[in-house]
Amino acid sequence: MRRIAKFLLPVLILAAAIGIFRILKATKPEQEPPRVSERVWRVEVERIEPRRLAPELTLYGRVETPDLLKATASAAAWVTEVAVRDGDRVAAGDLLVRLDQRDFVPRIAQVEAEIADLKAQIDSEQNRVQTDRLALEQEKRLLELARASVERQERLKTQKVGAEQALDEAKQALAMQALGVSKREMGIADHPARLRALKARLDSAEARLTQLKLEYDRATMRAPYDGIVTGVEVTEGDQVAKGAVLARMYALESLEVRARIPAPYQDELIAALSGGEPLTARARMGGRTVDLVLERLAGEADPSGVDALFRVAGDPLALRLGQMLTLRLARPAREEAVPVPFPAVYGGDRLYVVEDGRMRGVDVEELGGSVGPDGVERLLVSSPQLSAGDLVVTTHMPNAMDGLRVEVIGGGDDMAAAGLPDAKGTP
Numbered sequence: 001m002r003r004i005a006k007f008l009l010p011v012l013i014l015a016a017a018i019g020i021f022r023i024l025k026a027t028k029p030e031q032e033p034p035r036v037s038e039r040v041w042r043v044e045v046e047r048i049e050p051r052r053l054a055p056e057l058t059l060y061g062r063v064e065t066p067d068l069l070k071a072t073a074s075a076a077a078w079v080t081e082v083a084v085r086d087g088d089r090v091a092a093g094d095l096l097v098r099l100d101q102r103d104f105v106p107r108i109a110q111v112e113a114e115i116a117d118l119k120a121q122i123d124s125e126q127n128r129v130q131t132d133r134l135a136l137e138q139e140k141r142l143l144e145l146a147r148a149s150v151e152r153q154e155r156l157k158t159q160k161v162g163a164e165q166a167l168d169e170a171k172q173a174l175a176m177q178a179l180g181v182s183k184r185e186m187g188i189a190d191h192p193a194r195l196r197a198l199k200a201r202l203d204s205a206e207a208r209l210t211q212l213k214l215e216y217d218r219a220t221m222r223a224p225y226d227g228i229v230t231g232v233e234v235t236e237g238d239q240v241a242k243g244a245v246l247a248r249m250y251a252l253e254s255l256e257v258r259a260r261i262p263a264p265y266q267d268e269l270i271a272a273l274s275g276g277e278p279l280t281a282r283a284r285m286g287g288r289t290v291d292l293v294l295e296r297l298a299g300e301a302d303p304s305g306v307d308a309l310f311r312v313a314g315d316p317l318a319l320r321l322g323q324m325l326t327l328r329l330a331r332p333a334r335e336e337a338v339p340v341p342f343p344a345v346y347g348g349d350r351l352y353v354v355e356d357g358r359m360r361g362v363d364v365e366e367l368g369g370s371v372g373p374d375g376v377e378r379l380l381v382s383s384p385q386l387s388a389g390d391l392v393v394t395t396h397m398p399n400a401m402d403g404l405r406v407e408v409i410g411g412g413d414d415m416a417a418a419g420l421p422d423a424k425g426t427p
Contacts, residue, residue, distance in 0.1 A: 043394075068248060
């Protein structure tokens, strides 16, 4: 009996436990299934207004000038005065450098003396030819007398009353007189050649005098125009050779900015210049802005692009030769351009607008950046799918996609236009 009780007791306990478990399972409260709700993303939006705008191109340029003046020494001399320093602004006619005039005066005096001597020789030659012409007439008369004497001696010899020696002496006198006439005629004939030689030497001396006087005048170097001094290479007391650079300067009006235009924009700008469309640019230096105008493109290009040359339309005093600048070039204007923040564009060709509380993707064409009146740079885009009043999502979202439900941050008219509830849930 005890053995049976020991066997049945565990079975009864197990059966009771199973029954209690079933009772508890049957009487437990039922839990409602979880409710799945769509997530709403909070975004900022911006109402757009397509209009005609000019995209800008960022360029990097260098200030240069085609009119860099190098004042050089006109002759070997000593420097007696240096009136400017590097960076000085000078006006037309201001003294730059002066050379010692005593290095020029003796050479001028020497050539002037040579000219005076040549003029005296020319006068002497003119007198000489006049004397030779008068003397020639006398020489010819003497020649006729010598011929007559020879003829007389020949007649006397024929009559056998004249001596042979007298005839020989008469012939000798005739030959000598003929030789004298010939020399006198040759001297007169050579007069034009001698005169030309003297005048040529005179012209050469006068040319040297003109050159020396020009060197003398250039010994005092002055600014030919208003400009900025970029360097002074000498000091007072220096001895310089002819052609040595003494100072350098440039004209303020000649400054221009050279910048490289990338190849993709080259045709666009060439077409704009050919059509007479003005293209302007701005360069900022600290708190100052310098206005520039695209004047021409360089005559030579390479695969990377072509150099553009900008005329300075603003104050040139704000610039210095060799200065590096960052330019914002206004490209030809585009119709229906929309400025949007850079984070609003995905992959360079897509942005999203809000319609009925959901995002809709729009394919766009990227036109370039543009700085607005507020000084903030934005990206200009264009698309036929964008209309005035559309709300563009400006919050950059990694999971951006069509149909994503969003909530506009801020409320007001933008939220009402999007059909979204405000922060309190009021539609």
